[in-house]
Amino acid sequence: MLTTIHQAKPLVHCMTNYVVANFTANGLLAIGASPVMADEVEEVADMVSIAGALLLNIGTVNTRTAKAMLVAGKKANECGVPVVLDPVGVGATPYRKSVVMEILDQVKINVLRCNEGELASIYGVSWDSRGVDSGEGDMDTIEAAKEVARKYQCIVVVTGEVDFITDGQEVTHVHGGNILATRVTGTGCLLSAICAAVLAASKQPMLELATTLKQYKQASEQSGEELGAFQINFINALQKMAEGHQ
Numbered sequence: 001m002l003t004t005i006h007q008a009k010p011l012v013h014c015m016t017n018y019v020v021a022n023f024t025a026n027g028l029l030a031i032g033a034s035p036v037m038a039d040e041v042e043e044v045a046d047m048v049s050i051a052g053a054l055l056l057n058i059g060t061v062n063t064r065t066a067k068a069m070l071v072a073g074k075k076a077n078e079c080g081v082p083v084v085l086d087p088v089g090v091g092a093t094p095y096r097k098s099v100v101m102e103i104l105d106q107v108k109i110n111v112l113r114c115n116e117g118e119l120a121s122i123y124g125v126s127w128d129s130r131g132v133d134s135g136e137g138d139m140d141t142i143e144a145a146k147e148v149a150r151k152y153q154c155i156v157v158v159t160g161e162v163d164f165i166t167d168g169q170e171v172t173h174v175h176g177g178n179i180l181a182t183r184v185t186g187t188g189c190l191l192s193a194i195c196a197a198v199l200a201a202s203k204q205p206m207l208e209l210a211t212t213l214k215q216y217k218q219a220s221e222q223s224g225e226e227l228g229a230f231q232i233n234f235i236n237a238l239q240k241m242a243e244g245h246q
Helices: 002-008 021-030 044-048 063-079 094-106 116-123 141-152 187-201 205-221 227-242
Strands: 011-015 034-036 053-057 083-086 111-114 127-130 133-137 155-158 163-166 171-174
Touching: 002 187, 002 205, 002 227, 011 021, 011 044, 011 063, 011 187, 021 034, 021 187, 021 227, 044 063, 053 063, 053 187, 063 083, 063 094, 083 094, 083 187, 094 116, 111 116, 111 141, 111 187, 116 141, 116 155, 141 155, 141 163, 141 171, 155 205, 163 205, 171 205, 187 205, 205 227
Parallel strands: 011 034, 011 053, 053 083, 083 111, 111 155
Antiparallel strands: 127 133, 155 163, 163 171
16 A cells, blocks of 8 residues: 555645654655645645645644644545544543544544544543553443444544554454554654545555555564664655565
8 A cells, every 4th residue: 555655646734743743744755645734724724625635633732723623624524635533642631632522523534543542532431541642441442443433434543552443344453563663752643644645545445544554563563673763764664665665
């Protein structure tokens, strides 16, 4: 799928957080996509109207960007531009939860990309949240994901030690990965942006998102065991995959 993105070169409008913006942009460029990070409310509607897909990532959301995300999301729906929502740390504070639920209420999303704790918050079960980390709790994660997918008529991608993807009916599991991916900033956020690129270039979203999750884990497996070098190696691995070198 990464080679398909490389050939299609979609413009991906990323309304993301400042912690990961550079890594996200470089990761998209590595696979041949074109990132744009516009979040000014006066221009987001114009920008999303020429994009192939929209990412809404609430990692460092504030009142200004929350408003801009709603404007962009509604415009994306008008234009038929697919939307990916990354509800970073949604269960950490009431404000984050309110922003995410408002987006889900007012914007038709195509993909929800989250970890288990974020899914739990959206699903409405008690969870011991640790900031923006997944945290701990007890629920039937697959059934919760399927119910959320059916409720919002979207694909739900839940990432962790084992990733899985569901449209509310079918479920696909993806194994593999590298523990170092959890010890650097931005790997989940970049994955959400790449999911947006998939939607921009894909004709079979469920199948090709699952393929992308597998490739993403393979790239992390090829990125070594040194934490400081991991992000560089990871970007290089994604580039090689997208260009068909491995």
